[in-house]
Amino acid sequence: MTDNSIRRSQRLNQITHAPHEQLDEAVKANAPFETLASYSRFLSAQYLFQEELKTLYTHPQLIELIADLPDRCRAEQAKADLLDLQAAIPDPVAGAVIGPSLAEALGWLFVSEGSKLGAAFLIKRAVALNLSETFGARHLGEPAGGRAEGWKRFIRIIDDLPFNAEQEREIDRGAVAAFERFNVLLQHAYATASEAEPA
Numbered sequence: 001m002t003d004n005s006i007r008r009s010q011r012l013n014q015i016t017h018a019p020h021e022q023l024d025e026a027v028k029a030n031a032p033f034e035t036l037a038s039y040s041r042f043l044s045a046q047y048l049f050q051e052e053l054k055t056l057y058t059h060p061q062l063i064e065l066i067a068d069l070p071d072r073c074r075a076e077q078a079k080a081d082l083l084d085l086q087a088a089i090p091d092p093v094a095g096a097v098i099g100p101s102l103a104e105a106l107g108w109l110f111v112s113e114g115s116k117l118g119a120a121f122l123i124k125r126a127v128a129l130n131l132s133e134t135f136g137a138r139h140l141g142e143p144a145g146g147r148a149e150g151w152k153r154f155i156r157i158i159d160d161l162p163f164n165a166e167q168e169r170e171i172d173r174g175a176v177a178a179f180e181r182f183n184v185l186l187q188h189a190y191a192t193a194s195e196a197e198p199a
């Protein structure tokens, strides 16, 4: 069930439109830019997501396709952000992606890379909490070489790969799973952090 008349990245945009809307709403419902406490929980979800994807960002086969892939990972920035805010480094949460196929991995990376576009809006709000791309909100900062440029290069690579029908399904599956996973991590971050706080 693959539509050959549109680019692969356009199809990914379409099939993740609803999950993106839902996640956007879930993020906003927690008002992460109203208090540092709420922001820290959001950051903790971002950190865990990036940390889980580190194995993909550093995978030799994927680096063969996307040479600057390791530099694109934001696990270190998110960790530095947590340290800036003296927030705890969260323990891993069961259910991280393990051993996806190449195409599935690219679906996950599509979501992680795409989230840098939304980050352009988020970092502007972070300023109200005295956060910036050098303190506390490094992981939302502009990537070296520019957001739009980095995204376009990534998309061009994804769109030009020769995939069979099974791989088309796998990349779709990976992208949808990535949104589901971020949602799990978000819910976890808000649930556990509120328990840890004094009443």
Ligand code: HEM
Pocket (backbone or CB within 6 Å): 013, 016, 020, 023, 024, 027, 028, 110, 111, 112, 113, 114, 115, 116, 117, 118, 119, 121, 122, 178, 179, 182
């Ligand atoms: C973990 C994954 C993601 C998260 C948590 C996320 C979160 C968000 C949030 C909260 C906003 C709203 C920003 C605002 O209005 O202040 C947003 C906007 C945006 N996101 Fe995402 N996003 C993710 C993935 C993606 C992906 C995969 C793409 C592209 C394919 C994308 C593209 C955009 C764009 C272009 C905007 C700007 C305005 C809009 O069109 O709604 N995001 N994102």
